[in-house]
Amino acid sequence: MCAETPDYKDTLNLPKTDFPMRAGLPKREPGWLDRWEKIGIYDRLREKEGRTPFTLHDGPPYANGHLHIGHALNKTIKDMIVRSHQMMGHDARYVPGWDCHGLPIEWKIEEQYRKKGRNKDEVDVVDFRQECRKFAEGWVDVQREEFKRLGITGNWDDPYLTMNFHAERVIAEEFMKFLMNGTLYQGSKPVMWSPVEKTALAEAEVEYHDKESFTIWVKFKVADFAPGAGESSDEEESAEARQAVVEAAQAAREKFLGAHVVIWTTTPWTVPSNKAVVFGADFDYGLYEVTGTPDECWLQVGEKYILADKLAAQTFAKARLEDGQWKRVSDVSANQLAAMTLAHPLAGTEGSNGEWDAPRDFRAAPFVTDEEGTGFVHCAPSHGMEEYELYRDLGMLDQVITYNVMDDGALRADLPFFGGKYILNRKGGEGDANKAVIDKLAEVGGLMARGKIKHSYPHSWRSKAPVIFRNTSQWFAAIDRKVDDGQDQHGETIRERALKSIEELVKFTPQSGRNRLHSMMESRPDWVLSRQRAWGVPLTCFTKVGALPTDPDFLLRDPAVNARIIEAFEAEGADAWYKDGAKERFLGNDYDPAEWQKVDDILDVWFDSGSTHAFVLRDRPDGTEDGIADVYMEGTDQHRGWFHSSLLEACGTLGRAPYRNVVTHGFTLDEKGNKMSKSLGNTIAPQDVIKQYGADILRLWVAQTDYMADQRIGDTILKGTADSYRRLRNTMRFILGSLGDFREEDRVAPADMPELERWVLHRLAELDEVVQQGYRAFDFQGVFQAVFNFATVELSSFYFDIRKDALYCDGDTLRAKATRSVLDILFHRLTTWLAPVLCFTMEEVWLERFPGEDSSVHLQDFPETPASWKDAALAAKWARVRQARRVVTAALEVQRVDKVIGASLEAAPVVHVEDADVLAALKSVNFADICITSDLQLSADPAPQEAYRLPEVSGIAVVFEKAEGEKCQRCWKILPDVGTHAHPGVCGRCDSALD
Template sequence: MCAETPDYKATLNLPKTDFPMRAGLPTREPEWLDRWARIGIYDRLRDKAKDGPRTPFTLHDGPPYANGHLHIGHALNKTIKDMIVRSHQMMGRDARYVPGWDCHGLPIEWKIEEQYRAKGLDKDDVPLVDFRQECRRFAEGWIDIQRDEFQRLGITGNWADPYLTMDFHAERVIAEEFMKFVMNGALYQGSKPVMWSPVEKTALAEAEVEYHDRQTDAIWVKFPVAGVSEARAEHVNQLAKKMYPESDQDAEPDALASAGLLGRAAVLIWTTTPWTIPQNRAICFGSDIGYGLYEVTGTPDECWASVGERYVIADALAETAFARARLEYGMVRRLRDVSASELSALVCHHPFHGAADAQGEWDYPVPLYPGDHVTDDAGTGFVHTAPSHGDDDYQIGRDHGLEMTFNIMDDSSFRADLPFFGGQRIYDDKGKSGGANKAVIDKLVQVGALLARQRITISDAHSWRSKAPVIRLNRPQWFAAIDRDLNDGQDTYGTTIRSRALTSIDSLVKWTPQSGRNRLYSMIEARPDWVLSRQRAWGVPLTCFTKRGTKPSDPDFLLRDPAVNARIAAAFEAEGADAWYQDGAKARFLAPDYNPDDWEQVFDILDVWFDSGSTHAFVLRDRADGTADGIADVYMEGTDQHRGWFHSSLLQACGTLGRAPYRNVVTHGFTLDEKGNKMSKSLGNTIAPDDVVKQYGADILRLWVAQTDYTADQRIGPEILKGVADGYRRLRNTLRFMLGALGHYSEVDRMNPADMPELEQWVLHRLAELDDQVRAGYASFDFQGVYQQLFNFCTVDLSAFYFDIRKDALYCDGDTDRARAARCVMDLLFHRLTTWLAPILPFTTEDVWLSRFPGEGSSVHLRDMPDTPAKWRNEALAEKWAMVRRARRVVTAALEVQRTAKVIGASLEAAPLVHVTDADMLAALKTVAFEDICITSDITLTADPAPADAFRMPEIEGIGVTFAKAEGQKCQRCWKILPDVGQHAHPETCGRCSAALG
């Protein structure tokens, strides 16, 4: 009777770990958050700087707005920031992160106004300070909500002491930074077109508008030629004599023009803003555009043109314009060319010139000027110019001394006493079209000045808050001059804000991606002066005074007094910006040095971009956890912030610091749905971070961030997240195998790398390579590159190769050098993989770390990435093992064919013959246990040519595999099929297993 086979499974060193296969992140992550808060991770990291020299590293947080739940863009942004901070901390820096919030401005004020309107209340009936306090409370509520939502994503930082732009000290510093502009000469009051919201009744910055389609009326309008500019009379006279030698040589120039030059003609303009026609002051043309004089020879019924009328128009646009006027082919003839020289001499009448009851409002000349902004892409080749309502128009007006108009009020209505149009509004209180356009068009028809009209759709500016259209409107505003030499002595990088900014962009800042440099440079190069003032209530006021009876151009118009500034700053520090609005504030700040009755107090609110642009001063400069020089190592935001926070911070700091407040600018793109569409609630394609966290856990969301090229637009959706989760499971399995092997590790297993088998030395070589790649990737903010390297290493180099090979030795060897070396390498892998992955997967790596090193004060996030000896690198060994791996690929592929055909069930049933024609490869294979590498029971290597039926892989030449089954019996402990099984002390085992059993 045969004895029973012993239970050899119990003798194996099988994996030993409590690390679960299923992560359970949604329920377990909050436990780690509580633990980190309990042991004070962030503060303990700051204490590490006291233990030894650690160079500070500061990422300055671009403040999100405190008025709603987080969206997926917030999650992307804050996760990238967290990866930057964590990685630099673990690379040996003292990486500080102070989260902050933008608290002032229109969005919050608008929310409070909406609440008032819902209750039937009027904002203007509430004391201003009370209203501001309601805005403050609203922001405080959302800060608490957003703080919890950010922390749930695993974002580390000084959450106990964030910065808020509405803190009293912050409001003081913002006011001080503004007063530096007062003192250094950058500030001035001017009247020029700004983006104006009729609904919100305030100026807006470019960053506060977005562009949407809207319908409008495009109109073709006749400006009758009045004559010749006096300044060009002699020129025209000579021109006319050349053109009409038989005319009366003694005639006046105007008469000559009427006789044939351009008499009876009208210049045709085209505009999509009919309401601007009453504000017209000039017409612009393109010097390089071809123009012609056209005459109407016939008209259809119901046409606004008359036979005999002459029009000057760009030749490239004439056909389209006349077709729109229903002037078909044969109804118009071209008389001749019209030169730029002729055009520059002309003066036109305004279309409403001489109109009955116009009270002389438009009885002024309308000159023609060349303009670089004029094209013949659309319209007529002539641009009607209203200096009060456009940037190009304003510049033309300033260059030629044109008069500004003030016909439009804050609510977009025409001034009440304007003939024909008084009180008509461009937009009503809800942003819907008012009656202004229709009134102007109807009047143009009445006076015979309209040639054609067309309903079209255009992309136009809208307020990003109210979603209502905005207009370009001339309003007295406060500006920061960006081309004025500043009186501040900070001339290292230039004397003007623009020159300092451009020098900073090119010489002081590194850009990721580099395209960010080009975008911001072009914006700064072309931008106008900065509009600092807003006509609102919630924010930091423009803390300045103007002298009564003076003009903005007078040298004593603005009060510039350090003592007054100091009193304002002290009051703001103690009471916040509300101090500006208290009764008696003017006397409090001016007396006893000045008579308050001599001065006007300015009550406009600072542009909130000035607030956030000033954060470098009260965060980087003033805080103990700031920076010594007030400069951040990194600013990181979305690409929209090239015209937002990057932009305003640069301008503000160049006006006060004399240079950019950052050394690196990192930019991410926008988040789209899986199809590449912009996310919107109306489309139902939004994904809330909270939903992802509840389903998958924050680490999956962070892993999605790490896998994307954040410098471009990213896509996210259910299928993409499923793919991320699958990749996470593969990575987790690698970490779990490592932990299982380390369950048998002790310090006895530590070995000198030179004494390890080649396979372990190759793993150490890969670690040395990866250490360089990971550190370089993190230093350059390339998280996608870091994660791809680590994921491939874990799943391909480790799971599919090294672990697959070494599990036999780990499980079945006894106390052998091979098993000890493998466990030693596992320990070295553990310390590197956990710290390399921790910035990306803080929850999972903490789980891994605590599975091995439990304890109340234990955390992977208190560790640095360990130094990896350069001597581990061995290029010659790496080349050899690259050949081994190529050969292994052919063998494993050949065995898979046999497994699919069910010839074998496992690779250990095989003992293939491998034909290798390359002598170097054959020699390399003979120096390793190639059967163990291929996980077969035996293998034969030969230089003999492979037979025709041998398995080959086209991409790996010179190797053929002939299949053969292993001979012998199956070892009941390691499952190898070997001839010596059953010949040792322990029954049914091979020699290796019998020796391991003792």
């Protein structure tokens, strides 16, 4: 610039804003939280009238411990659902809640007792329950603040707690509906039992881990062989023929007597409870004889064994026999197996007191496989559901059920040889029962082989100790019994109603959730409702003393008694059930307390959370009119948890599912795809992410992931998320800076705007559909990707890049006014579209432009986008323009890299265009401005060979030429007229702007 040329910098309309490039989210976000609380954002949204309610019902987290990354993912997705639906015109309510009862809290209090040398059983139950309540209250307060720090909006001042008195009243009331509608019954069957915690567990309270178990091959001697109808002869046959049959039967008897049927089990402790052995009716079995033995082997030469042919070789290998040390003697048919009587390996043992002397039942069963084991299955129906169901259906349960295992996992004290032995020790490790059984079987010659196996095994998700199947007396909800409640629209039984709800009433996102829940509901057994604990809602019912569970008057079904109970619970909570005189109080004067037994088991906590629809959706003023939620949203594990129990409970009381949509997210893994574990040291706490990056970065990570599958998180991923955030923040900063002097009177109507601005409006109309459809489909990844790509590619790299010149250098022109008008439109849409995701940052952006004590982006709705903005013909034209621009910018980049030019304004390329329509489209716009060159020529002439081409864009070629003239000292374009105007060193456009 010449010395006499003025400095025109101050004459440019450069962006002006105090919006900082560096966000400083960790320090600044708490201030916005305080502000939202001060102005009462959530309550003010509820004041908006005439809006369609939308309710996401919160699946209650457990009030026990700090939040983990899964909590952050879950609550952030919920928050995005609620915020987006609010901004789409709904009254989007969100009542956070907590699950407060149950074993984890009880377990913590017991741990505190053990450290102090106290025994829980010696503490008054009401006092114990009060300590559990206090513990839960403390963690509710901690988790509430941690959730709020994530930016989660909701009715935090009035959440729902399953331990609130009204909630406990309704839980009991819902249970009483099962009592009164005929689906409640007491039964004895195998349930998953935690010996360490001394309680039954639901499937949802169990997780599977690898466990090393003893495995044994046990010999059951053939004690008798009595051929049945399958071995008999026809009466019309000759005496000789009948005699032949008799002789054949005798020969078979001699062949099989003394042989051994071999079973395989990984639970030696169940062998004392064995009542039967079963086989597969369609398998091939053989009789095998031992012909040689190695040293240290439990088998003897000449012994005979019956095994499935497919498994014989590997079974003998487990017994250390080599090939050639055993041979197959003959076939064994299913009829022959059925004719055998087996003896328990401990039968007749000295000191057994006849415990195992009765013959074992031996029959075919459908659940036997020939994939592993021996082809025979040992049956202890008290400890296995398949065996239990087999003998239940045969009407033989009274013959096969045992009660050998106590609630602490000890074998009953008077059980010969094994009384007092423990399956597990007090910490959940291996007890002494398995070894005792194995040693005794070896002593009496009852073992063929032994070993160990590592396999997936159920563990309690609280104590982390293995569980067992144990036959106990429990309370069940029958899911295939007619529900006597007059709500048969969707089926007569709980199962029918659940399946029909899944099939017809509920939409699943993703669809795979429907199939999973449907298959679970098709095959699930009756619901075990009872737990043998203290902290929870009791099974509020009475049983007749001396009556059997099958007797009609076994359960007391009296509405007046029920009313007294729920009235007391509303006033005092469930503690009322455990107070002195409770039985007499509730039975009143109508019943003799001596004739009735009060049930003191507590309800499965999944019944608590499953019935939340009643005391949250139905009973609260911010609930729903029909007690049904628009959305339940949880992790995929809740198909067997909250989704499942809510469906069962509501189908028993409402007659249908309590939700219209079920949305499911996956699990969070580390960057390498490994499950997070404290032992592996790969956990990421949301508090640490917030401390380093801020909550908005964590929220943006959620929005960028496909949450319906498993997601990964780690330092590298979070740094990538932070980079995306910075790019988006810079876009918003440019918009803010360019709107600093925007005035409403300068607004340009869309019809009067240049084509480029109308193209932006067209893209906004398209994007508005994508955003709103995506939010309604809970597709946050799709929404964010669409908005992010638009903001960073179509705006920052295209539209803003082109219009910076007009914004900075134009005077009071239509083009500059139209650009700012579009920027204003962009501002309102981008801030609101992104507010559900980046709730803190978009509030900062909004307040930068619209400060005020009551101002907030979260009080806004998505702006309505006129359908008239859509212009398909214009969009098609500008698609061709942008494609041609790509060729030009690529050609100029080659020159810049080769240092021929420093910037695109130094160029004046010649663009050769073969297609006449494309050429006409390019001539109808200022293509030089579009390509950010000082000049540009468009030509229909054939391009020279050396012209630059892009392989993917046919028919367009570029010949590089330098711009001629002088550089304008204001706009930096190189033009021939620079220096010929009143203002020195500028072009004509800038000279007019300066005037």
